[in-house]
Structure formats: C-alpha cells, structure tokens
Amino acid sequence: xxxxxxYALGRQTIFLIRELGRIAIFFVRGFLLIFSFPLxxxxxxxxxxxxxxxxxxxxCLTGAxxxxxxxxxxxxxxxxxxxxxxxxxxxxxxLIRELGxxxSAIMIIGRAGSAMAAEIGIMRISEQIDALETMDINPLRxxxxxxxxxALICFPLLTALFDVIxxxxxxLTGSMLLGIDPGIYLNRVESSVVMKDIAxxxxxxxxxxxxxxxxxCFQGYYTHKRTEGFGAKGVSLSTTSAVVISSVLxxxxxxxxxxFLI
Amino acid sequence: xxxxxxxxxxxxxxxxxxxxxxxxxxxIFEGQVTTIIGKSGGGKSVLLKHIIGLMEPDSGKIxxxxxxxxxxxxxxxxxFKRKFSYVFQGTALFDSITVFENIALxxxxxxxxxxxxxxxxxxxxxxxxxxxxxxxxxxxxxxGGMKKRVALARALVTDPEIVLFDEPTTGLDPIRKNAVHxxxxxxxxxxxxxxxxxxxxxxxxxxxxxxxxMLEEGxxxxxxxxxxxxxxxxxxxxxxxxxxxxxxEKISGIESHxxxxxxxxxEMARLQRYHTAFSLxxxxxxxxxxxxxxxxxxxxxxxxxxLANELQILTxxxxxxxxxxxxxxxxxxxxxxxxxAHTLCENLSEQMQGRDIFGLMPHPGVCFFISASYTEGxxxxxxxxxxxxxxSMQNMFYEFKVC
Numbered sequence: 297x298x299x300x301x302x303y304a305l306g307r308q309t310i311f312l313i314r315e316l317g318r319i320a321i322f323f324v325r326g327f328l329l330i331f332s333f334p335l336x337x338x339x340x341x342x343x344x345x346x347x348x349x350x351x352x353x354x355x356c357l358t359g360a361x362x363x364x365x366x367x368x369x370x371x372x373x374x375x376x377x378x379x380x381x382x383x384x385x386x387x388x389x390x391l392i393r394e395l396g397x398x399x400s401a402i403m404i405i406g407r408a409g410s411a412m413a414a415e416i417g418i419m420r421i422s423e424q425i426d427a428l429e430t431m432d433i434n435p436l437r438x439x440x441x442x443x444x445x446x447a448l449i450c451f452p453l454l455t456a457l458f459d460v461i462x463x464x465x466x467x468l469t470g471s472m473l474l475g476i477d478p479g480i481y482l483n484r485v486e487s488s489v490v491m492k493d494i495a496x497x498x499x500x501x502x503x504x505x506x507x508x509x510x511x512x513c514f515q516g517y518y519t520h521k522r523t524e525g526f527g528a529k530g531v532s533l534s535t536t537s538a539v540v541i542s543s544v545l546x547x548x549x550x551x552x553x554x555x556f557l558i
Numbered sequence: 559x560x561x562x563x564x565x566x567x568x569x570x571x572x573x574x575x576x577x578x579x580x581x582x583x584x585x586i587f588e589g590q591v592t593t594i595i596g597k598s599g600g601g602k603s604v605l606l607k608h609i610i611g612l613m614e615p616d617s618g619k620i621x622x623x624x625x626x627x628x629x630x631x632x633x634x635x636x637x638f639k640r641k642f643s644y645v646f647q648g649t650a651l652f653d654s655i656t657v658f659e660n661i662a663l664x665x666x667x668x669x670x671x672x673x674x675x676x677x678x679x680x681x682x683x684x685x686x687x688x689x690x691x692x693x694x695x696x697x698x699x700x701x702g703g704m705k706k707r708v709a710l711a712r713a714l715v716t717d718p719e720i721v722l723f724d725e726p727t728t729g730l731d732p733i734r735k736n737a738v739h740x741x742x743x744x745x746x747x748x749x750x751x752x753x754x755x756x757x758x759x760x761x762x763x764x765x766x767x768x769x770x771x772m773l774e775e776g777x778x779x780x781x782x783x784x785x786x787x788x789x790x791x792x793x794x795x796x797x798x799x800x801x802x803x804x805x806x807e808k809i810s811g812i813e814s815h816x817x818x819x820x821x822x823x824x825e826m827a828r829l830q831r832y833h834t835a836f837s838l839x840x841x842x843x844x845x846x847x848x849x850x851x852x853x854x855x856x857x858x859x860x861x862x863x864x865l866a867n868e869l870q871i872l873t874x875x876x877x878x879x880x881x882x883x884x885x886x887x888x889x890x891x892x893x894x895x896x897x898x899a900h901t902l903c904e905n906l907s908e909q910m911q912g913r914d915i916f917g918l919m920p921h922p923g924v925c926f927f928i929s930a931s932y933t934e935g936x937x938x939x940x941x942x943x944x945x946x947x948x949x950s951m952q953n954m955f956y957e958f959k960v961c
Contacts, residue, residue, distance in 0.1 A: 415654075424652055426607075427646060427651075427652075430642065431664045432639040433663075438667070
C-alpha cells in the first residue's frame with residue numbers, strides 16, 4: 297500500500313521521459329528533412345506567410361501596448377529615485393532580453409500554434425496523413441518540416457518586430473505623454489543595449505520556435521493515439537494540450553536560458 | 559503452383575480486447591481483382607491497411623512475391639510502396655487544396671514531370687471519371703459520390719500496379735456505381751493491375767472479380783472464384799451473400815437469387831396443397847466468360863440485365879425473373895403447365911429475335927449464345943431437383959445465337 301504512490305510516480309516519470317524522447321526524435325527527423333531534396337521552398341514560404349506575415353498585426357499590437365505599459369510603470373517607479381532618464385534602458389532591456397521573445401512566442405502559440413495542432417489533428421483523424429503514406433509521401437517532410445523551417449525564420453523576426461514596436465510604445469508613453477526628453481530616451485536605449493542582449497533574445501526566440509512548433513505539431517500528429525478522446529474531441533484536446541504545454545514550456549525554458557545567459 | 563503476389567500468413571491483429579484479425583490467411587494473385595467481403599466492422603479495412611503497410615500485424619507475416627514485408631530493407635520497402643495505390647473508404651482527400659491539386663499531388667511529389675504533363679494526366683483522369691468543371695472546387699464543396707470519384711482519380715493517376723479499393727462505390731447511385739465498376743474492370747484489363755476490393759455490392763462486384771474471399775471473425779472463411787462462392791454449401795457464406803442481396807434487391811434490375819428461391823418454394827407449397835401447376839424457364843447466357851474476356855465484365859452484366867428487362871416486358875406481370883448464378887435467369891410462371899411454358903418459350907424466342915436485347919450491338923466477332931430450358935413443377939421434386947431437372951438436356955428448348 298505504501299509503495300503505491302512511489303510506483304505511480306515512477307510510472308509517470310518513465311512516461312514523461314519516454315514522451316520527451318519521442319518529441320525530440322519527432323523534431324530531429326522533421327528538422328533534418330528540411331534539407332532533403334527537392335527543397336520545399338514554396339511550402340515553406342506558405343508557412344512563413346501563415347506563421348509570420350499573418351502574425352504581424354497581433355505582434356505589433358501586443359508589442360506596442362507592452363512597451364506603453366512598461367513606459368508607464370517604469371516611469372512611475374524610476375521617478376521615485378529620480379532616475380526617469382533611465383526609462384529607455386529599462387524598457388529596451390526588459391523587452392529585448394525577456395518580454396519580446398516570451399510574449400511573441402505566446403502570441404504565436406495562440407495564433408498559429410493552435411491552428412497547426414488542429415489542422416494536423418484533423419488531417420490525422422480524416423486519414424489524410426495515412427493517404428500521404430500510401431502515396432509514399434513522407435508526412436513528416438510534407439507537413440512538419442516546412443512548419444519547422446518557417447518557425448525558425450519567423451520567430452526571431454517577429455521577436456525583433458515586437459522589440460522595436462515595444463521600444464516605440466515606451467517612447468510614446470515616456471516621452472510623448474510623460475515628458476521625458478526623446479533624445480535622452482533614445483540615447484539610453486542605444487547606450488544600454490549591447491550585442492549580448494540582442495543575441496540572448498535571438499537565441500531564446502530560436503529555442504522557443506523549436507519548442508512551440510514541435511509541441512504543437514506533435515500534439516496534432518498523434519491525435520489518434522490519445523486515450524481520453526477520439527475524433528473531434530481528440531482534436532480539441534490536442535489543440536488545448538498544444539497551447540497549454542507549449543506556453544508553460546516557453547516560460548520554463550525562458551527561466552532556464554536566462555539563468556545561463558545572464 | 560503460381561506464387562501469389564501478396565500473401566497473408568496467419569496474421570493476427572488486436573485492438574484492446576478486440577481481436578480483429580485472428581489468423582488470417584489470404585493469397586492475392588497478380589493481374590486479378592480479388593474482392594474481400596464480410597460483415598461491416600469485421601476487419602476488412604484493417605486487412606487492407608496491413609497489405610499496404612499502414613498497420614503492422616501483432617504476429618504473422620505479409621509476403622510480397624514471397625518476401626516478408628517486415629524484413630524488407632528501407633529502399634526495397636520504398637519501391638514496394640510505389641507500386642501501390644489506396645482508395646480510402648472515407649476518401650481521405652486533402653480538404654485544404656482543390657480537386658485538381660488533390661489529383662495532381664502524387665505526380666507532383668513523386669515524379670519529375672513538367673507542369674503541363676501533370677495537368678494533362680490529371681485532366682485525362684478527370685474526364686474518364688466524369689469530373690469535368692470541378693477542378694477548382696474544394697472537396698467540401700462536392701457531393702459524396704463526387705468525392706469518391708476524385709479519390710479514385712487520385713489513386714489511379716500514377717498508373718499503379720496494385721490498387722486497394724476500400725468500398726469504392728458505397729454511397730454512389732446505381733449509374734455511377736456501375737461506372738466505377740466499369741472503370742475498375744476496364745483499367746484492370748488495360749493495365750493489368752492487381753486489384754483488391756472491399757465491397758458489399760453483391761452480386762455486381764462478382765462480375766468484375768476473379769477471386770472472392772470472405773472474412774469472418776478475423777479469418778478467411780472462403781476463398782475462390784465468384785462462381786464457386788455462389789455454389790458453396792457453407793451456410794455462413796450463403797447467408798451473408800443472400801443477406802446482402804436482400805439489401806440490394808433489384809440490383810441491376812433483377813430480383814435476387816434469394817427472392818427467387820423463396821417464390822419458387824411458395825409455388826411448390828401451392829402445388830402440394832392446391833395442385834396448382836407452375837413452370838420454370840431458365841435462360842442461360844452460355845458464353846458469359848467469352849463475353850467478359852472480349853468485351854469486359856461490365857458487358858456480361860449488361861447482357862444479363864438487358865435480357866432480364868426484356869423478359870419482364872414480354873411476359874405477363876405475374877411472371878417474375880430472378881437472377882441465378884452469374885449467367886442465369888429463372889422465369890417463374892405460376893399457373894402454367896409444361897405445354898403452356900413451351901408455347902411461351904416459343905413466343906418469347908420469336909419476339910426476341912432481332913431485338914437489341916444486349917444494348918451492345920454491333921460487336922463484330924462476338925456472338926451471344928443464350929439457351930432456354932423449361933420444366934413443370936412436380937410434387938415429388940425438391941427445389942434443388944427441380945432446378946437440375948430444368949437444366950437437363952431433355953428439357954432444353956432452344957439455343958439462341960446473336961452475332
């Protein structure tokens with residue numbers, strides 16, 4: 297009786313490790329197939345349009361408001377120490393190092409990640425993936441590789457956009473509303489941000505791209521293996537899991553990476 | 559003995575507690591259409607998926623020209639897969655791309671053909687399957703029957719060597735259904751592919767199949783030619799075939815064998831009780847195999863259907879035609895003596911002379927031989943004896959030849 301919880305814990309751990317292994321193999325195979333000939337350029341461009349171009353508006357909006365609220369909060373905190381001139385540095389560093397990559401990833405999960413999981417899940421339950429296999433078309437190469445390639449291209453670009461718009465948002469509230477000298481704001485941005493900060497944000501966005509696209513595609517691809525729901529319910533559960541797991545993982549990975557990069 | 563192209567040896571597959579395949583043994587021969595029949599949910603689709611490698615057996619072997627599928631090298635498996643095409647029961651069309659793109663996909667992905675060549679091949683298949691004008695539509699905008707034909711076009715566009723059809727005609731109207739059967743048989747004749755068809759269209763599917771296998775409780779209960787399955791004494795097979803025929807009454811315009819047997823037995827009971835005479839005439843298309851060989855199996859089906867329709871038109875309403883075997887029609891004549899049956903036979907032969915009862919003429923070099931034999935019901939004969947009696951040479955009335 298006493299051993300039951302230990303037994304359950306052990307079983308869960310083994311399951312988790314096995315699942316992580318499957319996810320890793322899924323990603324590695326999908327990633328390597330990006331480079332198999334003939335290259336799937338048009339499919340990758342389609343995915344760049346879907347993950348990247350169509351996310352621009354939502355990234356601009358969230359970036360702008362995040363920057364604006366950072367400007368407001370930062371100003372009222374810094375003004376207590378008479379250091380409001382440092383607002384540009386505070387906004388730029390928090391955006392480039394943390395908020396830019398994390399919030400961009402979470403917005404892309406909501407917009408494109410959920411759609412990827414649902415699309416692949418529906419393809420799985422309606423036997424479209426089986427149909428690809430019968431045509432000797434590798435479903436991983438055909439469906440997953442272009443998404444991985446597109447995510448690796450789009451995440452850093454969208455993060456960069458988020459950062460720039462965010463810094464501009466901070467400028468709007470800090471300088472235009474609260475009266476900080478625009479020159480000082482921009483000068484602080486320029487002088488405080490070093491290449492290491494930008495590289496850190498860039499690495500984070502790349503890792504988040506891998507996490508998000510792998511988890512979302514994996515959840516959709518193995519919809520039929522779910523034991524708690526089949527058909528449409530299975531797809532809905534896969535989509536939910538894709539969003540929840542990838543969002544949580546983004547935050548966990550962010551902490552781990554920050555602790556190494558700082 | 560000829561080596562089967564595909565052979566399933568003692569294949570087992572279980573899903574949870576459900577044993578779907580329980581020691582399945584099946585041989586599929588090259589260049590033949592093999593039809594798999596069996597109850598819905600009985601594992602026919604699972605069997606097909608094992609053949610193409612979408613599912614792996616828990617135990618047992620699947621041999622391709624004597625080589626085990628599981629022991630094949632990657633490259634060998636790839637070559638093997640390229641020979642196949644699969645028509646899914648639920649069509650499995652890609653719903654986010656157009657009909658044209660769906661059909662073109664296997665060519666686009668797996669060949670180095672130029673765009674124009676791919677387009678030509680796709681249009682050719684679309685024309686053959688009566689799919690003109692829908693190339694820019696999406697699968698969700700099509701009816702069920704159209705989707706089936708698009709799926710067929712996609713499967714056949716690569717001119718595969720082996721085609722697996724999972725209920726290709728379910729949900730189609732009789733005309734389209736015949737068109738699909740015709741296409742399968744024409745293609746098979748033209749390209750000599752090996753076909754494996756899961757179908758419930760009994761007896762129509764028998765006309766295009768060279769072999770039939772019945773799957774029952776995870777095992778192959780019967781394997782043989784369409785003629786053999788119709789004549790087998792296995793009661794489970796007979797019940798299944800007749801059960802399906804009941805569901806497809808008046809398929810091809812003819813009442814089923816099962817209905818005929820029931821009606822003849824009713825007449826026999828009337829004869830026993832009320833001494834009311836009745837007679838049977840059996841029309842046999844003697845050279846159905848030759849017709850099938852020369853003009854394709856659909857011609858054989860057309861001959862039988864048209865003959866039955868003509869007989870229905872020319873005989874009184876109380877007389878009814880029943881299909882019996884693949885090439886026979888029984889005409890049941892209630893309240894008719896042998897002499898009256900003889901006269902009727904004579905009249906029918908006169909009336910049918912010169913009529914295009916085949917709807918196929920002219921076909922130079924192909925003659926249709928039809929024989930008619932008749933007998934009157936007797937109290938001392940059982941149903942089977944009566945059929946044998948009708949068939950016997952002394953009751954042969956005439957042979958009829960149309961060239």
